[in-house]
Amino acid sequence: MKRIGILTAGGDTPALNATIFGAVNRAIQQGVEVVGLMSGFDSLFDPRLPHVILNPLLQAIPELDATYGGSLLGSSRKYIDQRNVHAIDQIIERLRRLQIEGLICVGGDGTLNGLQPFCDRIPTVLAPKTIDNDLGLNYPNEPDKYLLESGGDEQGGERYRILTAYEPGGEFQLNNMVNYVTPGYATAVYVAVEGVRRIRTTAESHRRVAIIEVMGRHSGFLALGNAYGQPDLILVPEFPVDVPLLVSRVKDIYRLQHNVVIVCGEGIVDAERHVMADEQQTTDPAGNLRLSGAAEALRRILIKELGDQFFKGLGNSDSAESAIFTRKVGHTQRGGRPILFDRFYAAQLGGQAVDMLLAGQTNAISILQWSEENGFYLQSYPGNGFRDRWGRIHARTLHPSFYDPRRLHISTTGIDYLLPIFTKSIGTEDVEYIRESRFDTGNLFRRYHSINTDMQKRVRYL
Ligand code: F6P
Numbered sequence: 001m002k003r004i005g006i007l008t009a010g011g012d013t014p015a016l017n018a019t020i021f022g023a024v025n026r027a028i029q030q031g032v033e034v035v036g037l038m039s040g041f042d043s044l045f046d047p048r049l050p051h052v053i054l055n056p057l058l059q060a061i062p063e064l065d066a067t068y069g070g071s072l073l074g075s076s077r078k079y080i081d082q083r084n085v086h087a088i089d090q091i092i093e094r095l096r097r098l099q100i101e102g103l104i105c106v107g108g109d110g111t112l113n114g115l116q117p118f119c120d121r122i123p124t125v126l127a128p129k130t131i132d133n134d135l136g137l138n139y140p141n142e143p144d145k146y147l148l149e150s151g152g153d154e155q156g157g158e159r160y161r162i163l164t165a166y167e168p169g170g171e172f173q174l175n176n177m178v179n180y181v182t183p184g185y186a187t188a189v190y191v192a193v194e195g196v197r198r199i200r201t202t203a204e205s206h207r208r209v210a211i212i213e214v215m216g217r218h219s220g221f222l223a224l225g226n227a228y229g230q231p232d233l234i235l236v237p238e239f240p241v242d243v244p245l246l247v248s249r250v251k252d253i254y255r256l257q258h259n260v261v262i263v264c265g266e267g268i269v270d271a272e273r274h275v276m277a278d279e280q281q282t283t284d285p286a287g288n289l290r291l292s293g294a295a296e297a298l299r300r301i302l303i304k305e306l307g308d309q310f311f312k313g314l315g316n317s318d319s320a321e322s323a324i325f326t327r328k329v330g331h332t333q334r335g336g337r338p339i340l341f342d343r344f345y346a347a348q349l350g351g352q353a354v355d356m357l358l359a360g361q362t363n364a365i366s367i368l369q370w371s372e373e374n375g376f377y378l379q380s381y382p383g384n385g386f387r388d389r390w391g392r393i394h395a396r397t398l399h400p401s402f403y404d405p406r407r408l409h410i411s412t413t414g415i416d417y418l419l420p421i422f423t424k425s426i427g428t429e430d431v432e433y434i435r436e437s438r439f440d441t442g443n444l445f446r447r448y449h450s451i452n453t454d455m456q457k458r459v460r461y462l
Contacts, residue, residue: 004354013187020073036073040078104125112386134218189222225422233261238397242405365386
């Protein structure tokens with residue numbers, strides 16, 4: 001192969017540029033030209049196929065900076081419909097005209113689904129990214145445990161149920177996880193943990209109950225990682241909220257310390273397994289439910305269950321309305337500079353994706369494994385291994401052993417899971433960067449210069 005394409009799809013993460021950086025550097029070593037396709041799969045639908053040569057004359061362009069968040073190529077949530085054979089034909093023809101012989105898609109489970117329609121027509125591999133950490137398997141063959149329920153949902157769509165994966169007491173071992181962790185997750189947790197710690201002191205000073213909502217869709221990895229921020233309670237989407245237990249835990253903790261900090265995943269569900277986020281639900285272009293309002297739903301429950309009397313009885317003159325507040329960490333946890341762990345492994349995974357293409361692989365994933373003996377190491381994994389019997393790829397959810405539903409907190413296995421990722425995940429240069437950049441006097445005088453402006457000048461068309 002002399003020329004390969006690369007695109008970034010789905011929601012951005014802080015480590016995308018690091019992945020591209022790793023891929024471009026490996027390609028340079030191998031004498032391969034890398035063409036960046038703009039705005040994810042969107043570029044493929046454009047007959048002009050907007051693109052940028054990322055290593056002209058086998059030199060990386062200066063805009064490619066592994067420490068800069070987001071994607072210099074841009075991203076979108078548009079995917080190709082497998083049934084649209086005509087569109088797929090057109091895309092393959094465009095890639096052929098651009099002399100692209102292989103494709104790297106940097107993305108998560110949605111992107112892995114999204115590359116299925118054409119990976120039999122052009123060698124395509126996935127380099128992983130997601131802040132949700134939901135790309136992977138808790139153990140090999142986990143997709144075989146999915147059952148497609150007859151009847152589908154109310155809209156006539158498909159409804160899946162996972163059979164035994166939630167049965168505690170199985171043979172779960174961290175060593176067996178497939179794609180232990182994905183670049184983007186560590187930085188997102190790093191940001192959210194800072195939010196939790198900062199909100200704590202306000203909750204303490206004002207004797208309040210704080211409910212902090214973090215992203216993660218239907219997977220609780222992000223919420224769980226916030227255990228580093230020492231919240232009193234963590235609620236994850238995999239375990240329906242047990243209201244009486246929650247209320248009694250909140251009361252006990254408040255009586256003791258006159259403040260409570262709760263972290264909840266945006267996708268938490270009630271006893272009937274309905275998402276607690278806003279009732280008026282909308283979906284993004286990829287068909288994912290937009291989740292917002294979980295913390296607010298919890299707040300309403302706690303206001304009703306605790307009432308003003310509870311706070312007054314403990315010497316707090318605030319009403320329940322004002323004593324219980326919510327904050328969303330929101331997109332700050334998805335943007336900005338990646339921390340060392342993410343930068344390092346994203347670059348490694350990007351580099352490996354190039355090697356996989358050159359070795360003739362297609363529909364394969366560049367993954368990060370972990371074992372007690374070897375620590376982190378790279379592997380490639382067949383895309384088919386992520387598919388259930390109906391061909392669907394599911395977002396990984398927390399293995400039940402990671403969570404303690406009685407304490408509403410992380411379990412010891414969950415702690416064992418986090419330790420290899422986060423111990424030493426921040427580099428000294430990350431700390432130095434904050435010191436040097438936050439109050440850089442130049443920031444007051446210079447306008448923000450967007451990378452998009454520079455990249456736009458490099459865009460070429462078919
Ligand atoms: O999948 C990443 C993610 O950040 C989710 O955690 C979140 O639900 C979603 O994307 C938000 O997407 P958008 O930026 O399109 O609102």
